[in-house]
């Protein structure tokens with residue numbers, strides 16, 4: 062490790078010798094004089110680094126023993142026990158930074174009890190069925206031709222094979238329950254459209270609204286609307302209308318006044334129009350025959366039950382004219398779609414479905430709540446301090462593999478994070494250091510410039526090969542739409558590159574993003590259903606895909622048994638150091654970002670990983686804006702962590718989080734709580750101090766803030 066700008070690495074060799082003499086302390090980095098001084102300070106002193114807390118200049122913070130620290134000693138009797146160090150106040154302008162690779166909690170899982178069998182020969186479980194045809198299912202010819210020639214879709218998937226005949230002939234409600242990426246959207250759109258096109262009577266936008274499709278997110282509503290626009294190119298006289306929050310209500314009213322045959326939207330905005338846009342009543346009165354609730358469990362989970370109840374109530378106040386379209390069902394057919402069966406869906410089923418037919422496309426009932434068979438699932442336990450650098454290494458490795466493939470194809474990776482602020486931090490960490498990167502959509506898309514220090518493989522690449530995106534519910538709708546469009550479609554600026562989207566769960570539901578090759582769950586999902594939907598963004602319609610789940614050592618390791626039933630094909634258990642960090646940082650060209658010429662590039666991957674991490678920490682120290690983003694990301698991440706489902710708290714308990722180490726994964730040298738403390742000191746200078754908040758009210762406030770944030774992800 063070369064000398065550094067005053068930052069020294071305290072590599073605590075905490076091996077306790079038999080006679081309990083303190084272990085040798087190795088200090089690396091920083092200026093040699095400082096290293097010598099630090100060693101002088103430490104010689105003969107016992108070293109205690111329960112959490113190996115860094116020590117800022119001017120004040121020696123005694124490492125606070127954490128439950129974690131106590132647990133560590135309990136759990137790891139054989140582990141090298143930390144020794145006690147009394148570090149005197151370091152000289153000003155210096156910082157002793159805890160090393161990435163010491164004092165990390167041990168990983169309990171030593172064997173993989175759900176091994177992925179590469180030779181299982183299991184084919185894709187959501188692929189089109191080659192021996193079947195849409196014609197045999199009864200789809201009308203204009204649509205058949207359009208599917209084949211324009212959409213290049215010729216063979217139905219299993220769920221389509223089961224749903225289409227039912228919705229074409231029968232007139233009972235339907236619950237469509239199928240794996241992610243199995244084609245549920247076309248499973249309900251095709252029969253509805255085919256039945257309308259088969260009617261004798263000629264119809265157009267004045268004929269009224271035949272179907273209403275409700276989704277939990279604006280992005281999903283927009284996506285289904287665009288599928289509908291593609292389908293209705295073979296019958297341009299049929300018009301779909303999109304009603305979502307964030308768009309101007311006035312233009313929606315204007316489109317409704319012109320007339321439309323399908324309404325696709327989010328619950329709040331649809332109800333708003335039902336209550337305040339008179340013309341919609343006429344649109345629905347004589348013609349509405351289909352009500353589709355897509356991602357039904359999410360609609361319920363997000364508290365849309367009351368809104369949907371009001372929508373259904375309104376629809377039933379509108380008298381249907383059964384004689385106007387005798388070939389259509391005599392009542393409103395309700396269709397409920399979801400890839401996961403959850404309490405909320407059954408509740409919604411009771412609310413919206415009557416004597417419905419369950420269409421479940423799994424080979425066996427219980428299989429449907431499983432990930433697609435062809436998806437390669439990987440799991441890695443990563444100590445909190447190493448989360449950021451391990452994510453960088455994984456993104457680096459995917460980029461290197463993509464560039465080496467020389468297919469010219471565009472590679473897409475989605476990184477799921479728990480909250481908007483964490484998305485902002487990770488996007489800034491990987492996109493803004495290049496400075497010269499080209500922004501494509503506001504500041505939500507950045508083409509990395511050459512010689513970027515974001516990823517080791519970009520260090521000496523003149524041509525940028527990585528484009529970063531951010532997507533979350535706090536962005537404006539226009540930015541969200543444009544970002545998703547840029548990520549989903551090839552353009553001159555993105556074709557052939559590795560597109561990396563940092564996002565929250567706003568992008569986890571139903572979005573059909575073409576050719577997403579990898580999904581990384583950097584933060585664990587808030588529920589198993591969200592896990593299935595997140596990784597369901599890849600391995601769609603029979604295409605291959607891979608997914609990586611990050612877990613913390615300790616309690617989170619138990620989550621693997623919790624999700625095991627949903628992974629019948631098993632998973633690969635990776636080692637963060639050997640399988641991810643070492644390939645990325647071995648012989649990498651990571652240089653210090655402050656330009657100070659250090660030792661020749663090290664071929665020790667851990668030193669290179671440390672250099673990479675110090676570069677990010679240096680940017681946080683040098684850029685107040687980035688520091689604020691990091692601090693917000695960290696505190697929001699902690700808040701979001703507190704909102705895991707109660708039945709999953711045994712895996713995701715905030716009490717087990719190592720907050721000091723976690724701060725490092727946001728490139729912070731101190732926990733913002735300490736920074737907050739400094740604000741408290743400021744208030745001692747005459748500013749009015751806020752009354753102390755009780756722990757109960759604080760937890761309620763944090764949970765409400767996190768819920769508001771998650772609601773904003775699915776804002777309608």
Ligand SMILES: Nc1ncnc2c1ncn2[C@@H]1O[C@H](COP(=O)(O)OP(=O)(O)OP(=O)(O)O)[C@@H](O)[C@H]1O
Nearest residue numbers: 189216217218241242243244245246400571573602
């Ligand atoms: N019969 C088919 N043949 C080939 N591709 C298809 C077929 N049906 C759908 N697809 C494609 O498969 C992808 C996934 O379809 P869709 O989004 O409807 O899946 P889904 O089951 O709704 O997934 P999710 O549960 O994630 O919402 C889309 O790109 C769609 O165009």
